[in-house]
Amino acid sequence: MIAHAAWHVATVSATHPETPSARRIVLDIPDWPGNLAGQHVDVRLTAEDGYQASRSYSIASSGDAPSIELAVDRVASGEVSPYLVDDLMVGDQLEVRGPLGGWFVWRPDPAHRPVQLIAGGSGVVPIAAIVRAHRAALDVTPLRLLYAVRTPDDVFFRSELDREAADPGPTAVHVDYVFSRRAPDGAPRPAGRLTRELLGELVLPPQQNPLVFVCGSTPFVERVLGWLKELGHEVDDVRAERFGGA
Amino acid sequence: MQKLDGNVLAGPLSEVMTGDATSAHARCVHCGDVAVIAQAVVYADGSRFVARCRRCDSVLLTIVEAGDDVRLTMTGVTAFTMPV
Amino acid sequence: MALITRGFGSKTHGRDTRLPPGQTQVDDWPVLTAGATPEIAQEIWEFTVGTEDGKTVRWDWDSFRALGLEDFTVDIHCVTHWSRLGMPWRGVSLDRVFEHVETSYDFVMAHSYGGYTTNVPLEELLDGQAWIAFEADGEPLEAEHGGPARLVVPHLYFWKSAKWVQGLEMIAQDEPGFWEERGYSLHGDPWTEERYS
């Protein structure tokens, strides 16, 4: 069951730097109906002269709590994201519409169908919600995450993903990084862009019938979708979410 | 103009339909492709959205949000079935 | 009445957020050139991409433009502290060019008629981030602005947008080009003010 979407007034209760260009923002929403992992909100900002702008942001958290966590990356020359990353302060209020979306969502799965998660840059936000929901439910559904990101400094949710990687237990998510610009010392491969070959090596093969979630900038998602098709994944086994950007 | 997909329509569609319309199935009247709305190709310009068929690129629906006013036209789809 | 969010809009619409730190908006287009202005006729103009296996992909004026001209509007930022916002251009996206190039190298040296060079990582030229431009402000590019064709990489300082571009050479490692050898940043991000090395 998906809660009905509506406009809510949200109050910023905490912020902290996520990466040099991104920020995590916690919003308190007293009448929030809860949300599923992978859903998003529309954030609406109104200026004093009545001018409005709204943008979609994925929710990194899930469950019934009356608060949600966002992680926003600054798009240079953007209208909304620089405000959210640089100017918004604890105590500020904004409007959010949600919870939104019912396609790009994951629920703990009694059938344990394997899941391949593929994230590019800030596209990891709804994917992190899935990783967290999987952990919170102590679900043993096999989850594998491929995270393409420029450098180690640009990794979102670093400590939580490290915890998954360090956990030998059956509920741990297997995490592979592809660093396009700079890889850390001891990385299994040098920095380089994601290729079809690498994708083939690092994602669950079609024979295992995985449900695949892909999220990131529009060019990233479209490149990955093309390769997944060539690797033999069925279109309808792949759920994609495009964040935009050229 | 941003190229996105049907997930972004969840908010605007929630103003005119109850339940999540982005996981509704719809058939493209031009080519017959059946897909969920979330799989459509969407071009967004502020709060104006044009959803196109992922297969033949013809227009499925358009939504314009202006303040509290939402205008939806669904000329390019048939057999719109909402999940319950 | 909608809820007003503190601080939103005061500098968000109209000005400022599109201007990187240390930049001033201009409405004209200043000319900065080191050395003489080459004059290249369309009949002899060509564009090449050289790769590691010694192959050179080559286009002439018509075949290159046939890759697909598109209009794009971008902000440009010169390291000498001026920016022009919302400037209209017409050219061929490097995505179209690289559809015809096989390479495993991650860096690019752009070469110009007249010998100018500049280095850019390949990743920063793809996905709609760079073009070979033939028109600006609705007119064919004048020679003083780099015509008949120049590279345009709007998210980097404008010295990376090589005038009179002749071709790209794929290179294994990042290497300094003309200005980079003379003390300018190897990368040149205006948002973090990567002006000098």
Ligand SMILES: Cc1cc2nc3c(=O)[nH]c(=O)nc-3n(C[C@H](O)[C@H](O)[C@H](O)COP(=O)(O)OP(=O)(O)OC[C@H]3O[C@@H](n4cnc5c(N)ncnc54)[C@H](O)[C@@H]3O)c2cc1C
């Ligand atoms: C369903 C959905 C969920 C999203 N979730 C998140 C999230 O969790 N975190 C997050 O940081 N963003 C997310 N986004 C992207 C977000 O909605 C905005 O598009 C982004 O913050 C840029 O907004 P802006 O107002 O700053 O830029 P705009 O003023 O809208 O755009 C300025 C320029 O930047 C370019 N641009 C826009 N978006 C991007 C981008 N994503 N990457 C690169 N260039 C871009 C545009 O082409 C434009 O030229 C999501 C988008 C969608 C559709």
Ligand SMILES: [Zn+2]
């Ligand atoms: Zn169709």
